[in-house]
Amino acid sequence: MKQLEGLSALVTGGARGIGLEIASAFAREGASVLLGDVSADEAAAAAAGLASANGVKAAGIRLDVTDAASCEAAIEESVKTFGKLDILVNNAGITKDNLVLRMKPEDFDAVISVNLKGSFLMSKAAAKVMLRARTGRIINISSVVGQAGQAGQANYSASKAGLIGLTKSLAKEFAPRGVLVNAIAPGFIETRMTDALKDEAKAAVTALIPLERFGKPADVAGAALFLAGPHSSYITGQVLAVNGGMYI
Numbered sequence: 452m453k454q455l456e457g458l459s460a461l462v463t464g465g466a467r468g469i470g471l472e473i474a475s476a477f478a479r480e481g482a483s484v485l486l487g488d489v490s491a492d493e494a495a496a497a498a499a500g501l502a503s504a505n506g507v508k509a510a511g512i513r514l515d516v517t518d519a520a521s522c523e524a525a526i527e528e529s530v531k532t533f534g535k536l537d538i539l540v541n542n543a544g545i546t547k548d549n550l551v552l553r554m555k556p557e558d559f560d561a562v563i564s565v566n567l568k569g570s571f572l573m574s575k576a577a578a579k580v581m582l583r584a585r586t587g588r589i590i591n592i593s594s595v596v597g598q599a600g601q602a603g604q605a606n607y608s609a610s611k612a613g614l615i616g617l618t619k620s621l622a623k624e625f626a627p628r629g630v631l632v633n634a635i636a637p638g639f640i641e642t643r644m645t646d647a648l649k650d651e652a653k654a655a656v657t658a659l660i661p662l663e664r665f666g667k668p669a670d671v672a673g674a675a676l677f678l679a680g681p682h683s684s685y686i687t688g689q690v691l692a693v694n695g696g697m698y699i
C-alpha cells in the first residue's frame with residue numbers, strides 16, 4: 452500500500468522547485484495534490500504532469516499567500532475538489548537579499564509577508580478544516596539560515612526563524628485535536644532560488660557543507676514525505692534539518 456493513499460495535500464509555491472518535488476513525492480505515494488502558486492499557469496501545467504505520471508487527482512490554482520482571502524479560497528478549493536484536506540505544506544517563499552544598511556524596509560516587509568505571515572494565514576485557514584476532522588499534518592519549509600543566520604539575509608533569516616516559532620506554537624495549539632505541525636530546515640538546495648548565487652558564493656557555501664555538495668529538491672521531498680506519512684505519527688513541533696551537516 453502506498454504511504455499517502457486516500458489523502459489529499461495542498462502545497463503552496465508548488466509550481467516548481469522544492470514545492471513541486473514535494474508534490475511529486477506525495478503523488479507517487481498516492482496522494483491527491485493541489486498546487487497553489489502566484490504562477491497559476493505554471494502550477495496548472497505541473498499538476499497536469501503529476502496527474503498523468505502518477506494516476507492521481509491533481510490541480511493547480513492561483514494562490515497568493517499574502518492575501519487572506521486567497522488562502523481561504525485555496526483551502527475551500529481543496530475541500531471542494533478532494534472532499535478534504537489532510538496535508539498542508541507551507542513552501543511558498545521569496546528572497547530579497549541585501550546588507551542591512553542597504554535593505555529597504557519594504558523589502559523586509561515583503562519577505563516576512565510571504566514567508567512568515569503567508570504560512571500563518573494558510574495554517575489558520577487549514578486549521579478550520581483539520582481541527583474539525585481531528586487529523587492533519589502541517590509542514591513548514593524553514594531554512595538553515597533561520598537557525599544559523601546569514602549576512603545579507605536579515606529579512607529572510609528572520610522570516611525563517613519566525614516560522615520555527617510559529618511551528619512550535621501551532622504544534623502545541625493543535626496537538627489535542629490530532630493535527631501535527633513540523634518544520635523542515637533545508638540547507639542550500641539546487642533550485643532557481645540558489646541558481647541566482649554567483650559561482651564564488653556557491654564555492655564558499657560548499658566549503659561549509661560536510662557532505663561537500665548542495666542538496667537536491669528530492670532530499671527535502673523525502674523529509675516532507677516522512678513528516679506527512681504514517682511513520683511520524685508521534686512527532687510534532689520539531690525542526691528536521693536537511694542540510695548535509697552544514698548546521699548541526
Ligand SMILES: NC(=O)c1ccc[n+]([C@@H]2O[C@H](COP(=O)([O-])OP(=O)(O)OC[C@H]3O[C@@H](n4cnc5c(N)ncnc54)[C@H](O)[C@@H]3O)[C@@H](O)[C@H]2O)c1
Binds near residue numbers: 470594636
Ligand atoms: N533553494 C534553497 O536552497 C532553499 C533552502 C532553504 C529553504 N528554502 C525554501 O524552500 C521553499 C521553496 O524554495 P525554492 O528554492 O523551490 O524556490 P523557488 O523560487 O524555485 O520556488 C518558490 C515558489 O513559490 C512561489 N511563490 C512566491 N511567492 C508566492 C506567493 N505570494 N504565493 C504563492 N506562491 C508564491 C513562486 O512562484 C515559486 O513557484 C522556500 O520557502 C524557500 O525559502 C529553499
